[in-house]
Amino acid sequence: MNRGFFITFEGGDGSGKSTQIQKLKEYLQSKGMDVILTREPGGTAISEKIREIILDPDNAEMSDQTEMMLYAAARAQLVNEVIEPVLNSGKSVICDRFVDSSMAYQAYGRGLGDMVWEVNQKAIGNCMPDLTILLKLDPDQGKNRISNRQQDRIEQASSDFHRKVYEGYLALEQRFPQRIKGIDASRDIEDIFKEIKDMVDDLMSRTV
Ligand code: ADP
Numbered sequence: 001m002n003r004g005f006f007i008t009f010e011g012g013d014g015s016g017k018s019t020q021i022q023k024l025k026e027y028l029q030s031k032g033m034d035v036i037l038t039r040e041p042g043g044t045a046i047s048e049k050i051r052e053i054i055l056d057p058d059n060a061e062m063s064d065q066t067e068m069m070l071y072a073a074a075r076a077q078l079v080n081e082v083i084e085p086v087l088n089s090g091k092s093v094i095c096d097r098f099v100d101s102s103m104a105y106q107a108y109g110r111g112l113g114d115m116v117w118e119v120n121q122k123a124i125g126n127c128m129p130d131l132t133i134l135l136k137l138d139p140d141q142g143k144n145r146i147s148n149r150q151q152d153r154i155e156q157a158s159s160d161f162h163r164k165v166y167e168g169y170l171a172l173e174q175r176f177p178q179r180i181k182g183i184d185a186s187r188d189i190e191d192i193f194k195e196i197k198d199m200v201d202d203l204m205s206r207t208v
């Protein structure tokens, strides 16, 4: 049995990931593919509990190291319990955020550097996405789009932090051009989706 495709979405808060993921899921299902959607931090009972701790605005005293390791712990559980078994069963996985989020937010944003990759490598082993779609949107624009929803602990961080996260994503895109494909996410939903569809069609034509 062929392993399924593993596709992740990345980008700042409010960049349009959930919107595009929903459209991609419908597109792939219309082609007869078996696809499961999951998200980070979360996606399993244990990981959702860790998510609550990480994002709780009352946990203002959480150290950057604790935050980084909790994201990695939630990820290790998701990889073991969901992502690996699903891919091995031949189904495809679309994940809303994955290890690149830790690189952008914790390594670049919090300034923790290489340690973030070292810890995450232990959490995920060889489980890396086949394709990562990076929705590139100026962080101030992203913030405006989500201004009417309740902000979690990370979303409440300073605009300086979110600017560093954005620059971190741009650096990752440069560093891993084969896997990470950036898209201008300031455009119309349908224009963005057309580009995503082309990227995914290309991935599938390369691997069959
Ligand atoms: P994320 O999952 O990255 O936080 P969402 O998909 O939830 O982003 O989108 C955040 C908000 O912006 C939602 O209200 C959504 O309807 C809106 N939105 C998404 N894509 C676009 C777009 N291309 N242009 C304008 N608004 C958008």
Ligand code: TYD
Residues within 6 Å of the ligand: 012, 013, 014, 017, 040, 041, 055, 071, 096, 097, 098, 099, 101, 102, 103, 105, 106, 154, 155
């Ligand atoms: P998410 O629920 O995806 O928020 P949004 O829908 O606004 O994009 O993610 C929660 C927050 O956690 C988000 O601000 C990004 C942050 N995050 C990290 O800092 N590191 C990580 O490894 C992950 C997966 C998320």
